Amino acid sequence: MLMAALGGPAHAAQFGKTTERSKQKAAAEAERAGLQQKLSALKKDIGKTESAKDDAADTLAESEQAISDANRSLRDLAQEQGDTNTRLQQLSAEHDRLAATVAQQKQQLAKLLRDQYVAGNEDRIKLLLSGDNPNRINRDLQMMAYVSQAQARLLDSLRANLKAVEVNQAAAQNAKDELQEIAEEELQQKAKLEQEKGRRAELLASLSKKLVAQRKEAGNVERDEKRMAGLVDKLAKLIEEQAIAAAAEKKRQEQLAAARAEAKAKAEAEARAQARAKAAAEAERQRLAKANGAKSGTIKPQQPQPAKSDAIDADEPKVAQQKPEEAPKSAPAPAPRDEKPAAPADIALAPAAPAGAFAAQKGQLRAPVTGKVAAKFGTKRGDGPSWKGVFIRAAEGSDVRAVAAGRVVFAEWLRGFGNLIIVDHGGQYMSIYGNNQALLKRAGDIVKAGDPIASAGNSGGNEESGLYFELRHQGTAFDPAGWIKF
Structure with a gap:
């Protein structure tokens, strides 16, 4: 009887591998694409007058970028897994x-239905046809109405x-699917990392003499510094x-x-x-009606409304409160037609x-890394x-840490400096x-002082x-010496 009254809970749906994490990840990558395109074009513009064929470090570029990407992905996945x-x-x-x-409410409902059955389950028609005292019938009908409302x-x-419960189960299943997805991605990234490390070691061994010679050549060092100055x-x-575009957008908003x-x-x-x-018109209408009623003697006193039973209020059920972060989000109000949100890529820097x-x-x-x-x-x-x-x-x-708060504006491989941030x-x-x-960070990311942003290495053909x-x-x-406690 209880399950019939409830209509029966729906069975938990089977969820596919398309998780909320996958959707959010795809959206984040799409937002980042515009900024990455600008920075890639900027890097290409800086190096367009130079030939990459004779620079041994450039042979390592693809492998070192892949190692960087794999390490960043593994770190991000570990953070996601913990969250x-x-x-x-x-x-x-x-x-x-x-x-x-739910168990408590089922017991309440079962008790309520059982008590109603034991009491004879008298309905309103029987009371009206019983011929009993009208005042008692009215009181009983009111009590039955309160019981019905409580039910x-x-x-x-x-x-x-x-x-x-169903929503909770769906969210839990989605979280489990995400953990499985993260585990699979970790295995892929670890395999990729090991493969790229082996590839880089082979390249480094074959290029070691050429790299050492080129790094000592004064012309190469000067070109590296010029490239850095141009990039900055x-x-x-x-x-x-x-910044000007962001200020203009803020003013417009x-x-x-x-x-x-x-x-x-x-x-x-x-x-x-x-x-x-409207209130004034209603007051005037009531005043006129009262004046007319007083003349004709037809004003009827208002009947008092019976109060609710305290016993019924005490057993009034309550819906289990959801945590603030689990409450459904209301749909945002539609923006005016002339209002366009600023594109993330346009204000990311x-x-x-x-x-x-x-x-x-x-x-x-503080020093960006522990060392000599x-x-x-x-x-x-x-x-x-x-x-x-x-x-x-x-x-x-x-760990290489940001020396102060700011925003990452470049995070790519650059000749002479390897993986540069x-x-x-x-x-x-x-x-x-x-x-x-x-x-470990990408262009557009905001960092605080002390946040890990990279890991030390010898990319770009560095000897140490x-x-x-x-x-x-x-x-x-x-000179950083006057600013940083080395």
Whole structure:
């Protein structure tokens, strides 16, 4: 009888391998594509006058990029796996709570139906035809109405909780599918990583003498520095253009918001005026009706409404409350026709920190990697130009951390610097991290001070494992020693 009253819970649907994670991942990649296209075009423009055929480091480029991508993917997957496991535990706890609530409500409903059956299940027709005292009949009918309302509320609450159980089970199944998907991707990335490491080792062995010779050639070093300067200048220009675009978009959004607020205030004022006019008309109508009724003596006193039974209110069922993060999201209000959201790629390089924030931290910044400084700013490179940054010897795979908060504006392989990542700190300050084994962040990502952004290595044909580090202001490199505690 209970299951018939509820209509029976639907069976859990079988879910395919298309998870919410897959959809979100595809959307994120699509958003990032525009920015990546701009940066690739920028890198190509910088190196268009150079020939890559004779540079031994370029032979390693594809393999080192693949190693970087695989390492970043493995790190991201590990983070996703931890987050998904946490979500799965929360869903399991929520499922247990919902199951307990449903069991309690089923007992309540069963008791209510049983008590009604034992009491004889008298209906309203029998009461009306019984010929009993009309006052007693009216009281009994009111009580029966309250009982019926309590039953209806209990049924609605139970149906809602059963639906919540189904939603919870669907979310848990989706989380399990995501974990399986992550595990499969991890296996693929690990296999790819090992394959690329072997390939790079073979290339490095065959190119080792040529790489050493080319790195010592003064002309190559000068070209590397010129390439870096060109990249920084072009990035600074792109950042400025996009900052202007972001400011214009913000101003446009503020103007639209002000226009919407003004239109809303005007509509509310008109609604209040209409409500006042309607209330005044209704008051006048009631006054006239009362005056006419008093003359004819036809005014009827209002009948008091019976109050609800306290006993029934005490047993009133409640729908199990969902956690805030599990509550269904309401659909966003449609935007006005002239309102277009800014494309992520157009504002992805806008500075993420106030202009003076980085300069205020002078002398307090931490070293980007744990290791020994092997080459200092300004010292000579053999017969070549002076160092524009510092080289810190570090174990392969050591975490390279952002020295301050900012936004990643470049994260690709660049000849002479290997896997390179550049962080914009606002105020035309940039920090540069080269020769990395892997880049853990992508262009457009916001980072905080101390966030791991790469892992140390010897990409780009470097002889030693470590990190090449620079600080630049307005495109010019300066000595990091006065800023960072090495």
